[in-house]
Amino acid sequence: MTAAFGVWMKDVQDEVEQALDRYLPAVDAVPAKLHAAMRYTTLGGGKRVRPLLVYASGALSGADPKALARAACAVEMIHAYSLVHDDMPCMDDDELRRGKPTVHVAYDEATALLVGDALQSQAFQVLAESDTLPAGRLVAMLRLLAEAAGSSGMCGGQAIDLDSVGLALTLEQLERMHQLKTGALLRASVILGALAGRDLAPHELDALAAYSKAIGLAFQVVDDVLDATADSATLGKTAGKDAADNKPTYVSILGLEPSRALAEQLRRDAHEALAPFGEQALRLRELADLIVQRKA
Ligand code: GRG
Numbered sequence: 001m002t003a004a005f006g007v008w009m010k011d012v013q014d015e016v017e018q019a020l021d022r023y024l025p026a027v028d029a030v031p032a033k034l035h036a037a038m039r040y041t042t043l044g045g046g047k048r049v050r051p052l053l054v055y056a057s058g059a060l061s062g063a064d065p066k067a068l069a070r071a072a073c074a075v076e077m078i079h080a081y082s083l084v085h086d087d088m089p090c091m092d093d094d095e096l097r098r099g100k101p102t103v104h105v106a107y108d109e110a111t112a113l114l115v116g117d118a119l120q121s122q123a124f125q126v127l128a129e130s131d132t133l134p135a136g137r138l139v140a141m142l143r144l145l146a147e148a149a150g151s152s153g154m155c156g157g158q159a160i161d162l163d164s165v166g167l168a169l170t171l172e173q174l175e176r177m178h179q180l181k182t183g184a185l186l187r188a189s190v191i192l193g194a195l196a197g198r199d200l201a202p203h204e205l206d207a208l209a210a211y212s213k214a215i216g217l218a219f220q221v222v223d224d225v226l227d228a229t230a231d232s233a234t235l236g237k238t239a240g241k242d243a244a245d246n247k248p249t250y251v252s253i254l255g256l257e258p259s260r261a262l263a264e265q266l267r268r269d270a271h272e273a274l275a276p277f278g279e280q281a282l283r284l285r286e287l288a289d290l291i292v293q294r295k296a
Contacts, residue, residue, distance in 0.1 A: 001293075005286045009052060012072075016051040017043065019069040020076065023126045037107050037115045038122070042080045045098035049219075049291070050075040053189035054196075056283035057208065061197025064132045071141065071192040074127040078149050079185060081119035084112050086158070120149070133196065141195050148188035157181025161247070169248040175217060183216025190284070203276065210273035215288050218266035222292055224249040225259050267292040 020042055025035040051072035058068040087094040087102040088109060095105050104112035127145065130138055147153055157180025164177065190212045194200055200208075228251040250259040270288035274281040 001286070001290065005283070008283065009290075012052055012055045013048050015069065016048055016072050016076065019073050023070070023073050023077075024122065033107065033111065034114055034118060037103055037111050038119055040106065041084055041097075041103050041115060042077060042119065045100070046076075046080075047294075047296075048076065049287075050079055050185060050189040052287055053186060053215075053284070054193040056287050057190045057193030058196050059193075059283050060277055060280045061194045061200060063193060063197035066132045067130050067196040068193060070126050070130045071196055072189075074123040074145060075185060075189045075192065077119045077123035077126065078145065078154070081116040081123070082149075082154055082158075082185075084119070085116040088112055091158075091162070123149075137195060141192055144188055144191055144195070148184040153180055153184030153188075154182075157184065164248060166246050167248070169253070171253055174248055174250065174253060178220040179213070179216060182220055183213065186216045186219060187212035207273050207276050211270050211284060211288070214266045214270035214273060215291050218263050218270065218288070219291050221250045221259050221263045221266065222294060224251045225256065225263065226294075226296065227251075228256060263292050 021039075024039050024042060027036050027039055029035055054072040054075060055068055057063075058071075083097055084103045086092050087097055088104050094102055096102060100106070102112070103115050107115075123145070124142060127142055128138070133141075149155065151159070157177050160177045161181055164173075169177070187209065190208050191205070194205070194208055227249070250262065254262065267288050271285055274284055277284075
């Protein structure tokens with residue numbers, strides 16, 4: 001990671017934190033408990049990978065900064081909602097998220113359900129209130145986010161994931177599940193940033209879609225590798241939480257070293273996809289490197 005990239009990343013993360021603070025309901029607005037819980041789960045944590053992708057592709061398309069901040073907050077709110085629901089007892093039943101108690105533990109289950117619902121609505125409201133983009137462009141962005149979050153995107157992937165417990169998925173089925181569950185929102189982040197700027201040619205949109213596909217898969221492969229190696233280092237096991245939960249992973253299907261090699265290949269694919277953009281795509285290339293080289 002170059003020093004300039006580190007500075008850019010920190011600037012974007014700070015800007016997004018301030019924008020989230022602005023676009024979340026105030027803590028003293030009724031109902032205070034719900035609003036406090038929405039802020040508890042969204043502020044002050046996470047790597048902000050999706051907002052970084054929005055800003056990086058916005059840099060490529062010369063996007064309007066105000067629209068970028070709103071799009072970045074919208075995807076992060078959808079992501080935050082998905083984590084709150086994913087952690088609930090009816091799904092993964094996790095007690096910790098980003099180093100602090102999950103919402104259903106810190107508050108209660110009903111609040112966690114409502115926090116997710118309200119964050120999802122808030123995401124669309126924040127984006128819809130953009131007043132710096134032509135209406136047609138804004139509708140295209142709202143539609144893209146809705147599709148990425150819904151049953152043909154993230155929710156659909158989560159449904160397939162829940163149904164796959166105990167099943168022997170093929171590599172293709174595993175890939176399809178992750179393309180929906182995590183890939184759809186990562187792709188939406190990249191395309192939203194691009195749509196907030198100049199008109200892109202069809203071949204440019206295709207290039208961004210190919211980049212998104214590669215980083216979406218890489219993100220998951222790396223997640224599985226980190227999960228497997230964290231457990232083997234700390235608990236003396238050979239596989240991590242998903243495998244322990246009897247869920248298929250890249251490591252359980254391919255093995256550890258081939259999974260690492262796949263992540264590296266996907267990083268190269270992501271770089272190659274960006275060739276039409278030259279230097280304009282610098283931040284997107286650096287984010288692909290970060291996704292593959294991350295340690296947490
Ligand atoms: C419940 C509708 C619904 C969907 C849940 C995304 C998702 C679908 C569940 C998350 C479960 C999970 C841990 C998936 C692995 C990959 C992933 C999305 C990790 C968390 O994202 P990061 O690493 O988290 O970007 P931070 O905390 O950095 O934002």
